[in-house]
Each structure stands twice: as C-alpha cells, then as structure tokens.
Amino acid sequence: FFFERVRGNITHLRVLAEAMSTLDLVVSFAELALEPKGEGYTCPDVEEGGPLLIVEGKHPLLAGESAEPNSTFLSRDRPLELVSGPNLAGKSTYSRQVALVAILAHAGSFVPAKYARVPLLAQVLTRSTVTRDSGSIEDNLSSFYAEMQDIARVTRALGTCPGASLVVVDEIGRSTSEADGEAIAWSVAEHLLSSAGAFTVFITHYDLLGRLPEKYPGCLHRAFSSARGSKHQLTEAGSGPDQGLSEKQYGIDLAEGIGYPEEVVAEARELSRAASLAKARPPQAPRDPGFRLKAQARDHLEVLSLLFAKGLLSEGALRAELLGIQQQLQRLTAATATATNDGEDA
Structure with a gap:
C-alpha cells in the first residue's frame, strides 16, 4: 500500500526534492554572504569581457584555514599561466582553486578571495589529475590514452565555442617517453x-616548457618554491630551464622521507x-631583454586600474605603485641605452 501511494505521487516528490535542494543551495550562498567581511569570502564582479583577476584567492575547502592565498591574473595579452614547482607544493590545488x-x-555565490573579477565564460575545460589517470581496464584504456582523450576533448571544445573559456591543464605527457611528453x-x-578567448592555467614539471615565455610574451611562468617548509605561494619565475622548473631533487627527498631503501635513494640522486x-643548455636570450x-x-x-575603480586601493597607494612602475621603466630605459652605446663603441 505504501509503495503504491509513493508511486502515485512520484512526480510531486521529485518536484519537492528539487525545491529542497535549490533551497539548500540558496541558504548556503546566503550563509557565505553573511560571513563577516575579511573572513575569506567576497562578492565577485562578473562582467562581459576583460581579464580574470583573483586577489588572494583560496581553494573553497581551505578558505577557513591558514592556507597561503595566491592571486591570479589572466588577460587577452597574457592568456596563459605556466605553473611549476615540486610535488606537494600545491600546484593542483591552485589550478582547481582558479x-x-x-x-x-x-x-551566484560569494567566492574565497579578497577580490575577484571574473569575465563571463562560455565553458570551463579541465584536464586534471584524477583516479582515471591510472587507466581503465573496463574501457581498455591506458593512462596515457586517457590523458590524450581529455586534451582532444578540450581542443575540440575550444574550436567550436565562440565565447571565452577557462582551461585548466594539470600535467600532460607524463605516461610516455620524456621526449614525446x-x-x-x-x-x-x-x-x-x-x-582566441582561452584563459589557461597550465601545470608542468618539464624543463623545456620553461622556455615558453622566451618565445611567447603572452605566457607568464610562475613557480612554487621548492624550499622545505616554505609557504605554498606562487612567485614569478625567470625564463629559461634553470629558473623555476629546477626542483633540486625534491622528488627524491620525498621518496627518502617515505622510506625508500638508502641505496635506491643514493643511486637516484x-x-x-x-x-x-x-x-644543461645555455638559455636563449630573448629578442628584447626588457x-x-x-x-x-x-x-x-x-x-591597479581595476582595484582603484572598485575602491580597494587608496589614491595615495595608487600614486606609490605608479611611481614604482615609472622608476622600473626608467631604469630599464637607462640600461638599454647603456647597452646600445657599449655595442656601438665596440
């Protein structure tokens, strides 16, 4: 009798379940919005076009903890952020955070950041490290084939979508030879x-990719520190294979800490x-050193323009920042002129 009554009202029960889940979502959003200012969540600006800016963002699962915040800036002129660093530094967590x-x-939710400006996105595409990376016996897929399937899906989606896209690539080419990878x-x-329209966070361990910024000014290389005990914070890395991608045998240090045999660790080092x-190869000098x-x-x-427009930067602080930029460019101009004169004298 009970099941007959349930069966007869299944449509109403489905509507009720959907309404309860929607209410639960809205209440959760409201609780985040009522958090005291400065407690980790803020109302984002979602606008048509323009850059993606996240100031002191955190992963939602770490928003209430003492995790180190990291900022993100992707724009039409700087659409790809190359992220490197040792294992366990926080690369995957950072990419998922973005x-x-x-x-x-x-x-429509508040976000875990001091400030966030997000352009309207048509899609968010990911190639992320998941359990599927171990392959699939049922589908007769190797881990490398699964990686390539993910990347093919991402590139196809970019080719058919006219709007802006956010792309997260968390290491590819790991399951084949180093040269091919x-x-x-x-x-x-x-x-x-x-x-066009793709904003990308691209994680890698490959030394070769450290040369990307030399060829493409639209690529910014940032790295997590490999120093033990360091905070998980991103800093801009120099171009070239020896700046930012070198991990100083951190992976071997991890193996030693886990308990690998001493002779295995020594041979690996x-x-x-x-x-x-x-x-080792000498890095190529960029066409324009500056x-x-x-x-x-x-x-x-x-x-600075975005932060000042939103009232998050005082006029005095803006002047100080602009003065610093001016002084940097003046030093660059003077250094370039000196180098040019020295070359003519030679």
Missing part, C-alpha cells in the same frame, strides 16, 4: 596560446645529477 572561483562566481606538452601549450648535467618587465608593468597597470 576553476572553482570562476564556477562559484557564475553560480615534452613535445606534446609544448605543442598543446602553443595551441592554447593561439586559441647520482643519476639525477648526471641527467641534469647532460641536458620585454618581460614591460609585460609585467602592463599587467600591473591593468590590475
């Missing part, structure tokens, strides 16, 4: 840089040093 802040903003990762990064020496500083100054100006 995606989740964008999704929460579009859902580096080549695939580089080619995919190039493709994403050339894709020796082989790692030998391989690093064999691969292009990175100029691009950084342009990004800085755009961020």
Whole structure:
C-alpha cells in the first residue's frame, strides 16, 4: 500500500526534492554572504569581457584555514599561466582553486578571495589529475590514452565555442617517453596560446616548457618554491630551464622521507645529477631583454586600474605603485641605452 501511494505521487516528490535542494543551495550562498567581511569570502564582479583577476584567492575547502592565498591574473595579452614547482607544493590545488572561483562566481555565490573579477565564460575545460589517470581496464584504456582523450576533448571544445573559456591543464605527457611528453606538452601549450578567448592555467614539471615565455610574451611562468617548509605561494619565475622548473631533487627527498631503501635513494640522486648535467643548455636570450618587465608593468597597470575603480586601493597607494612602475621603466630605459652605446663603441 505504501509503495503504491509513493508511486502515485512520484512526480510531486521529485518536484519537492528539487525545491529542497535549490533551497539548500540558496541558504548556503546566503550563509557565505553573511560571513563577516575579511573572513575569506567576497562578492565577485562578473562582467562581459576583460581579464580574470583573483586577489588572494583560496581553494573553497581551505578558505577557513591558514592556507597561503595566491592571486591570479589572466588577460587577452597574457592568456596563459605556466605553473611549476615540486610535488606537494600545491600546484593542483591552485589550478582547481582558479576553476572553482570562476564556477562559484557564475553560480551566484560569494567566492574565497579578497577580490575577484571574473569575465563571463562560455565553458570551463579541465584536464586534471584524477583516479582515471591510472587507466581503465573496463574501457581498455591506458593512462596515457586517457590523458590524450581529455586534451582532444578540450581542443575540440575550444574550436567550436565562440565565447571565452577557462582551461585548466594539470600535467600532460607524463605516461610516455620524456621526449614525446615534452613535445606534446609544448605543442598543446602553443595551441592554447593561439586559441582566441582561452584563459589557461597550465601545470608542468618539464624543463623545456620553461622556455615558453622566451618565445611567447603572452605566457607568464610562475613557480612554487621548492624550499622545505616554505609557504605554498606562487612567485614569478625567470625564463629559461634553470629558473623555476629546477626542483633540486625534491622528488627524491620525498621518496627518502617515505622510506625508500638508502641505496635506491643514493643511486637516484647520482643519476639525477648526471641527467641534469647532460641536458644543461645555455638559455636563449630573448629578442628584447626588457620585454618581460614591460609585460609585467602592463599587467600591473591593468590590475591597479581595476582595484582603484572598485575602491580597494587608496589614491595615495595608487600614486606609490605608479611611481614604482615609472622608476622600473626608467631604469630599464637607462640600461638599454647603456647597452646600445657599449655595442656601438665596440
């Protein structure tokens, strides 16, 4: 009798369940909005076009903890952020943080950041490290094939979507030879840089990709520190393979800490040093030695403009920041003039 009554009212029960879930969502959003200012959540600005700016953002699961916040800036002129660093530094957490802040903003929720400005996105595409990376026996897929499927899905979606997209790529090419993996990762990064409307966070361990900013000013390389006990905070890395991607055998340190046999650890360290020496190449000088500083100054100006317009930066602080940028560019101009004169004298 009971089941007959349930069966007869199943439509009403479904509507009720949907209404309760919607109410639960709205109440959750309201609780975040009622959090005291400065407690970690803020109302984001979601606007048509323009850059993606997150100031001191955190992963939603870490918003109430003492996790180190990290900021993000992606724009039409700087659409790809290359992120490197050792294992356990927080690279994957950071990339998911950016995606989740964008999704929460579009859902109408407050976001875990000091300030967030999110452009209207048509889609959020991810190639992320998940359990599926171990492959699938049922589907007869290797882990590398699963990676390539994900990237193919991302590139196809970019090719058919006219709007802005946020792309998160968390390491690709790991499950094949190093040469093939580096080549695939580089080619995919190039493709994403050339894709109109794509804002990308691209995580990698490959040394070769440290050269991307030398060729593409639209790529910013940032790195987590490999120092033990350091805060999980991103800083801008220099271009070239020896600046930002070198992990100083952190992976081997981790293996040693877990309890690998001493002889295995010692042999791994020796082989790692030998391989690093064999691969060492002098970095190529960029065509314009000051292009990175100029691009950084342009990004800085755009961020200052957004923060000042929202009342998050005082007039005095804005003047001080602008004076600092002016002094940096003046030093760059003087250094360039000196180098030019020295070259003519020679």
